[in-house]
Amino acid sequence: MSSVELRKVDKHYGSYHALKTVDLKIEKGEFVVMVGPSGCGKSTLLKTIAGLEAINSGQIVINGRDVTREEPGDRGIAMVFQSYALYPHMTVAENMGFGLRMAKRPRTEIEAAVKRAARILRLEEQLDKRPKQLSGGQRQRVAIGRAITRSPEVFLFDEPLSNLDAALRTQMRVELSGLHAQLGSTMIYVTHDQVEAMTMADRIVILNKGRIEQVGSPLELYANPANIFVAGFLGAPRMNFIEAKAVSVEESAVSVAAAGLPALSFGGIDVGGFSAGDTLTIGIRPEALHVEPSNRAMPVFSSRVRLVEQLGRETVLYVDASPLQATNSDSGTGNFTLQLNKVSAIGVGATLQVGFEIGDAYLFGPDGRTLTPRKPVAST
Amino acid sequence: MYPRPIPEDARVQRALYLGGVALVVILWLLPLLAVMLTSIRSNEELMAGNYWGWPQKFSLIENYKAVFEQTAMLRFFLNSLLITIPSVIGVLILSTLTGFVLSRYPFCGSNLIFALFVGGNFLPAQIMMIPVRDLMVRLGLYDTVYALIIFHIAFQTGFATLFMRNFIAALPGELFQAARAEGASPFQTLRHVVLPLVRPALAALAILTFTFVWNDYFWAIVLTQSDAVKPVTAGLNNLRGEWTSAWNIVSAATIFVALPPVVMFFMMQKHFVAGLTMGAVKG
Numbered sequence: 001m002s003s004v005e006l007r008k009v010d011k012h013y014g015s016y017h018a019l020k021t022v023d024l025k026i027e028k029g030e031f032v033v034m035v036g037p038s039g040c041g042k043s044t045l046l047k048t049i050a051g052l053e054a055i056n057s058g059q060i061v062i063n064g065r066d067v068t069r070e071e072p073g074d075r076g077i078a079m080v081f082q083s084y085a086l087y088p089h090m091t092v093a094e095n096m097g098f099g100l101r102m103a104k105r106p107r108t109e110i111e112a113a114v115k116r117a118a119r120i121l122r123l124e125e126q127l128d129k130r131p132k133q134l135s136g137g138q139r140q141r142v143a144i145g146r147a148i149t150r151s152p153e154v155f156l157f158d159e160p161l162s163n164l165d166a167a168l169r170t171q172m173r174v175e176l177s178g179l180h181a182q183l184g185s186t187m188i189y190v191t192h193d194q195v196e197a198m199t200m201a202d203r204i205v206i207l208n209k210g211r212i213e214q215v216g217s218p219l220e221l222y223a224n225p226a227n228i229f230v231a232g233f234l235g236a237p238r239m240n241f242i243e244a245k246a247v248s249v250e251e252s253a254v255s256v257a258a259a260g261l262p263a264l265s266f267g268g269i270d271v272g273g274f275s276a277g278d279t280l281t282i283g284i285r286p287e288a289l290h291v292e293p294s295n296r297a298m299p300v301f302s303s304r305v306r307l308v309e310q311l312g313r314e315t316v317l318y319v320d321a322s323p324l325q326a327t328n329s330d331s332g333t334g335n336f337t338l339q340l341n342k343v344s345a346i347g348v349g350a351t352l353q354v355g356f357e358i359g360d361a362y363l364f365g366p367d368g369r370t371l372t373p374r375k376p377v378a379s380t
Numbered sequence: 381m382y383p384r385p386i387p388e389d390a391r392v393q394r395a396l397y398l399g400g401v402a403l404v405v406i407l408w409l410l411p412l413l414a415v416m417l418t419s420i421r422s423n424e425e426l427m428a429g430n431y432w433g434w435p436q437k438f439s440l441i442e443n444y445k446a447v448f449e450q451t452a453m454l455r456f457f458l459n460s461l462l463i464t465i466p467s468v469i470g471v472l473i474l475s476t477l478t479g480f481v482l483s484r485y486p487f488c489g490s491n492l493i494f495a496l497f498v499g500g501n502f503l504p505a506q507i508m509m510i511p512v513r514d515l516m517v518r519l520g521l522y523d524t525v526y527a528l529i530i531f532h533i534a535f536q537t538g539f540a541t542l543f544m545r546n547f548i549a550a551l552p553g554e555l556f557q558a559a560r561a562e563g564a565s566p567f568q569t570l571r572h573v574v575l576p577l578v579r580p581a582l583a584a585l586a587i588l589t590f591t592f593v594w595n596d597y598f599w600a601i602v603l604t605q606s607d608a609v610k611p612v613t614a615g616l617n618n619l620r621g622e623w624t625s626a627w628n629i630v631s632a633a634t635i636f637v638a639l640p641p642v643v644m645f646f647m648m649q650k651h652f653v654a655g656l657t658m659g660a661v662k663g
Binding site for chain 1: 573
């Protein structure tokens with residue numbers, strides 16, 4: 001039985017269509033991360049699951065029970081907010097026991113639940129303090145503790161780490177993954193940070209403009225994005241995109257041309273939905289671009305280095321390959337991004353031959369759909 | 381044209397500025413000073429025309445004793461308390477409830493209701509004199525403390541609702557969502573989340589309302605008649621009639637009457653805790 005199920009959920013704010021017929025099944029104990037750009041509806045979706053936002057149509061089922069019309073407190077969920085939302089006039093212990101107190105549970109039960117949560121989150125020393133006296137990371141833990149004490153079926157996290165500094169965020173990320181392993185509860189986590197999504201999720205749900213673009217494991221989504229949006233959203237630095245024309249379309253094969261690039265032929269293509277002369281998009285991940293390739297069979301273009309970023313173990317190059325232009329690039333200049341897994345001595349102004357394996361490239365149709373066949377997912 | 385700091389070295393301007401401030405302050409406090417001075421003079425001195433000079437004889441204790449022994453001020457004072465305290469409590473309760481609902485539970489027509497609360501403040505209260513008096517007569521409440529209590533609660537709740545609504549609306553919204561997600565009912569949210577957080581606002585509102593109601597003279601004379609019901613403001617007027625020449629007693633009574641709002645201010649001061657909501661959200 002799935003833990004949370006959304007059936008054709010629709011949500012309007014006036015004339016604004018915030019969620020468009022969202023269907024999603026989340027299994028018991030799963031850690032699902034919803035990602036997407038700002039305004040994609042991810043927080044709205046979480047709030048509809050919580051019951052803080054009413055939906056216009058559709059059904060929300062938690063643990064086999066239709067909770068669409070139920071109050072948040074009756075849904076068996078607990079929510080952790082971006083701003084922590086701790087009650088400033090209550091101590092840590094009072095904050096964590098709030099939900100149980102409101103439910104008029106016996107004092108001994110509340111105390112036991114608070115103690116247990118405090119032990120899990122290493123907050124035993126802080127129980128008598130007020131939120132004001134705590135650091136950001138501790139406040140976040142109190143907010144999580146407040147969720148734990150209610151022993152909910154489903155934990156909902158709304159960008160819980162975005163107010164923390166980078167070091168603390170990494171630490172809390174590890175702690176949250178550990179907490180999930182320890183509690184085994186279903187967790188739904190909303191973030192705009194793809195690193196959080198990639199590292200924590202069992203499955204990622206990618207949202208865009210109120211619609212689910214794709215659902216799958218992090219590596220699956222990375223290797224086989226369903227469309228150009230997912231391809232461009234996951235991965236940092238971003239995938240390089242090249243606009244190209246379909247020259248000839250045959251049965252399951254297409255040859256494309258772009259200014260500055262030799263003619264390319266892709267095989268195993270789903271050729272429905274477009275014809276010769278249509279504009280397609282080629283996608284190549286920055287790490288799939290090779291400098292001075294030894295393999296002479298690779299498609300190659302020449303370029304000039306504009307900017308070098310040394311990240312210690314990796315080097316990111318931004319290269320100008322005019323007349324070949326990258327669209328949608330990180331830098332917004334039409335430059336290509338290359339990621340080398342080593343420290344490189346290449347300097348700004350150097351002229352490079354850049355090549356790629358045709359098998360590493362993606363081809364997207366005029367509607368943005370991925371046309372290239374499945375790629376193997378890196379094994380874990 | 382906003383005030384800018386005067387540089388340290390512009391001595392003439394600084395002196396002019398400080399002199400100007402001092403003048404305004406003195407002018408502002410002059411009536412109060414006169415009342416205070418008069419309240420410690422003897423009647424003979426006043427008759428002799430010594431209004432502003434140094435008192436030759438201090439009759440502080442005699443004058444204040446006379447207020448209690450020779451006048452009904454104590455009765456009026458008690459009436460004022462009987463009117464003001466229930467009014468303040470009523471206003472605080474009603475405005476917290478209306479403010480909470482109007483800020484957090486939008487419903488069809490809630491904006492209209494809020495606009496009525498706000499708009500009511502712009503009506504000059506005096507135009508209601510005859511209908512309100514008529515209403516109280518028909519209700520059989522004319523010339524009772526209830527008439528004043530009901531009127532003051534009704535009239536002050538408009539402004540108080542505006543005040544509380546805006547204060548509650550400024551509290552972080554996620555606190556309310558969290559309470560709801562935790563299963564707190566609206567009433568529990570009000571009791572356990574809103575009330576502790578709006579304490580500074582309630583304290584400020586209590587002082588404002590207290591001062592308003594305590595100092596009200598107009599409605600006191602419109603809605604009351606007998607000495608057994610009259611509050612201090614109307615009572616002071618009585619004093620003037622009976623003791624036309626005893627300005628020292630009237631002044632002493634005035635000071636006595638002016639004390640409660642001041643006491644109220646100091647009592648409520650400790651509730652003005654700045655930044656009570658700090659730490660609720662973010663860092």
